Amino acid sequence: MNEKLIKYFGVPKEAYSYMDVMLSKEEINLIEKIQDKKYTYEELINLIEKNFNLSSEEFLKSCYKRGVINKEKSNEQIVYKSSNIYTRLAYFAQYEVDLWKSIPEEDRIKLDKWYVEKYAQGAIPRLEEIKKKTRKLIENAYFYTIHETLELIDTVNHELYIVPCNCKSISLRCDKPKNVCILFEKSINSEWDRGWGKPITKAEAKEIIIMANKNGLMHTSEAEQAICNCDxxxxxPIRASQIIGAKGIWPQRRYDIVWDKKKCINCGICSKICNFNAFNKVNKTVSFDENKCWGCTICNDHCPVNAITLKKIKDNHE
Ligand code: SF4
Ligand code: SF4
Ligand code: SF4
Incomplete structure (x- = not known):
């Protein structure tokens, strides 16, 4: 395996065999040349022109779009540096679906496990900062009800765009809708700045949220970058929260579920919609295990007889 690539692109052993699937030869050469240095746009164009028989501007644009290089703000100017496999893997799985699926399932599972563990470890300091109040928010900070999510769309003062969900694209653990990640973040290294995403209207965003809810996806947001529809x-974020024991804190639970057993007609809809088996149907009888509930609220939207209601609890998100 290419030692420089491992070092400068942060490649874990789980990905060694697939670097030539995820990166072109030229991209690998560029990472080897950039190493840990930073370049202005002009410097990087010069480097590409010297070393590659390619249209330098197009190549640079493509490397940035594919998550091979990143931008960074330095002394009020934008500089370029190598990205890493963590970033590249998400774009690869999101936008080169067939190639990602061509990797044997057992190796995809290993990469998914590596990814979620890395994500979980990266989230720990961010959650600590929130506890110390030196940081305001983490991504997917809160569970929102569908009504709150639709209201949130009305209050957003940015243009919205839709991208495929990177979690579902990498994990491929279910066939729930993937085109449900509503973003408004457009700064450097965002999907928009890289050249991805389709602009959507607020009405279209609301349709996506309603469709996601029908399909059992939970609404999470920190109200500043994205509105997510998660499984x-x-x-x-949900799997990382489980790994680091942050259930209830991230995404923050804001409602308790009150189940009226007497009203319940044992239809089992809630047991199908709940992502955590908190509602369970066995032998035609439904039961509710409060300990498994994350307070996502979507079961409340689906009960045909209003046997599930919401009780607001701690809410420090306003
Ligand atoms: S946080 Fe939710 S919607 Fe966003 S990418 Fe992950 S699963 Fe998809
Ligand atoms: S039981 Fe809890 S986790 Fe399951 S859908 Fe209802 S609120 Fe969400
Ligand atoms: S959806 Fe409502 S009525 Fe149906 S099983 Fe669940 S709680 Fe009971």
Whole structure:
């Protein structure tokens, strides 16, 4: 395996065999040349022109779009540096679906496990900062009800765009809708700045949220970058939260579920919609295990007889 690539692109052993699938020869050469240095746009164009028989501007644009290089703000100017496999893997799985699926499932599972563990470890300091109040928010900070999510769309003062969900694209653990990640973040290294995403209207965003809810996806947001529609099996924030024991804190639970057993007609809809098996149907009888509930609220939207209601608890998100 290419030692420089491992070092400068942060490649874990789980990905060694697939670097030539995820990166072109020229991209690998560029990472070897950039190493840990930073370049202005002009410097990087010069480097590409000297070393590659390629249209330098197009190549640079493509490397940035594919998550091979990143931008960084330095002394009020933008500089370029190598990205890493962690970033590249998400774009690869999101936008080169067939190639990602061509990797044997057992190796994809290993990469998914590596990814979620890395994500979980990276989240620990961010959560600590929130506890110390030196940081305001973490991504996917809160669970929102569908009504709150639709209201949130009305209050967003940015243009919205839609991208495929990177968690579901990498994990491929379910067949729930993937085109449900509503973003408004457009700064450097965002999907938008790299050249991805389709602009959507607020009405279209609301349709996506309603469709996601019908399909059992939970609404999470920190109200500043994205509105996510997540599942329990693929979603990295939720899986990372499980790994680091942050259930209830991240995404923050804001409602308790009150189940009126007498009203319940044992239809089992809630047991199908719940991502955590908190509602369970066995032998035609439904039961509710409060300990498994994350307070996502979506079961409340689906009960046909209003046997599930919401009780607001601690809410420090306003
Ligand atoms: S946080 Fe949720 S919607 Fe966003 S990418 Fe992950 S699963 Fe998809
Ligand atoms: S039981 Fe809890 S986790 Fe399951 S859908 Fe209802 S609120 Fe969400
Ligand atoms: S959806 Fe409502 S009525 Fe149906 S099983 Fe669940 S709680 Fe009971």
């Amino acid at each position: 329990g099996c693929c979603c990295y």
